Amino acid sequence: MKIIALAAVCAALPTLAAADVSVTDPWARASILASRPGAAYLTLESDIADRLTALETPAAGHVMLHDTVTDASGVSRMHHIDVLDLAPGTPVTFAPGGMHLMLMGLTGKLEEGRTFPLTLSFEHAGEIMVEVPVLSVTATGPKGAE
């Protein structure tokens, strides 16, 4: 009986391993001062319903998920997103003026031409590490999109 149960678990594994999130076009804007938070952007797409649970980078003490909301009087402000859910096959794009990753407590200036690693943790897809290229202070999108 035990052996049969194990076989059933093993047979289910390939399905679990199929949970995959693609992280594309990561980029960050160069920062002028290390004392100001940095901003990074990317696109996420999952093949199943998944949830972003954590963000980590050696480039910053703390990474926050922010959205930008413009109220009726035209004033934009950022607000914190606690959880980000991904719907299957629906890309979520972070971009200036919208959702962004706020890099709090930079360990140094984000210098153009450098890259830094960013680890994203997902409920199902697990940890995904990407290298984030730092573009110019005036960049408005990932390389090739400008």
Ligand SMILES: [Cu+2]
């Ligand atoms: Cu922000």
